Amino acid sequence: MEIDEELTLKKLQIFLAFMRNGNLSKTASEMEISNVSVHKALHSLESALRCPLFKHEGRNLIPLKSAYVLQEHSHKLVQDIVVTINKTREAAGFAAKVLHLGSLYSLTVNTIPNVISRLKLRRGELDIQLLLSSNLDLVKKLKSTELDAIIVALNETTRDPDFESLPMFEDNIYLAVNKHSPLASLDEIDLSTLKDETFLTLSKGFATRNDSDLVFEKAGIDPKVFLQVSDIFTLVSMVSTGVGLALLPGRISTIYESSVKLIPLQGSYQIKQEIGLVFLKSKERDPNLLALVAECRMFAKQYIAI
Structure with a gap:
């Protein structure tokens, strides 16, 4: 049997609301539509099902046995549809837990x-x-x-x-040095003067590595890279032991602050993340x-x- 296109989920929801409330006004209020719209939806539902659901007693609609059967099965149907929609949205990452x-x-x-x-x-x-x-x-x-x-x-x-x-x-990029380094006393640093220094960097793909490469390019130096690491905490730890220098964002200033000094770069070499x-x-x-x-x-x- 083909399902009539007039049989919609919305009409079933209006029907279930009417069966709960027992009158048009309460149903209209719950569904936020007019009394006329409720009446039209119920009449259209009867046409789509090709059978009566109510009998008229004055202005009242009295449910027939067919209405109670529809109520029982459509209630489960609507619940299943809601569950289906939720599970589908969760699978797509929408409103997932x-x-x-x-x-x-x-x-x-x-x-x-x-x-x-x-x-x-x-x-x-x-x-x-x-x-x-x-x-x-x-x-x-x-x-x-x-x-x-x-x-x-x-x-x-x-x-x-x-x-x-x-x-x-936004965050600035700084030169990170061991606090006992002679460089630690400087208020700012001209990066072009550090051509002979040993540097530590993050691996390619990290934003700070990309920004470091840009700064080195601005300074016109090809840094002597002693070591590449895959996380910034290891990098800061290595700087704190005096193994080498590194270019790092200001947000890490609280890590090893007793042993690492962040020195601002001179204006021409400054870069923001x-x-x-x-x-x-x-x-x-x-x-x-x-x-x-x-x-x-x-x-x-x-x-x-x-």
Whole structure:
């Protein structure tokens, strides 16, 4: 048997509301439509089913046995449809119980704990899974929908027509040296004078590595790189032992602050990192992402105020 196109889920919902309330006015109020619309929906439902559902007693509609049968089975049908919709949206990452968030190691010093703690207050039922990696790797995982959102450096890797981004704050790049280094007494540094110094860097794909390469290029030097590492905490630790120098963002200033000094670069070599939230435009209406966006906006306002 073919299902008549006039038989819609909306009409079944109106029918179920009428069966619960027993009159047109209460049903219209619940469904936020007019009495006439309720009456038309019920009449159309009878036409689609090709059988009567009610008998008329004055202005009242009295349910027939057929109406009670429809009520029993359509109630389960509507519930199944709702479950189906929810499961489908969860599979696509919309309003799921888990938020897959990616970020840079350096942002776990302040930014990520602040955003996550406030997000948990807003959506306590949400399970947040955090992945730390390089800018390039996180962008790839966002593109392939392995992640729902990332908080990273906004640069050429995040310029994609499928992405939506929200800038949060800017950070300067500094020269990091051991506090016992002769350089530690300087108020600023001319990077071009460090051609013979030994440097430590992050691996390719990290935003700070990309920015370091740009600064070295500006200074006209080909740095002697002693070691490349895959996380910024190891890099700061190596600098603190005096193994070499590194270019690092200011946000890591609280790590090993007793043994590492951050020296501003001279004006011509200064460079800023812009940090922000990035997510797929196709998910911009997802409730979890809307909550995350709200908290990132709040963090950005507080950062500016500070």
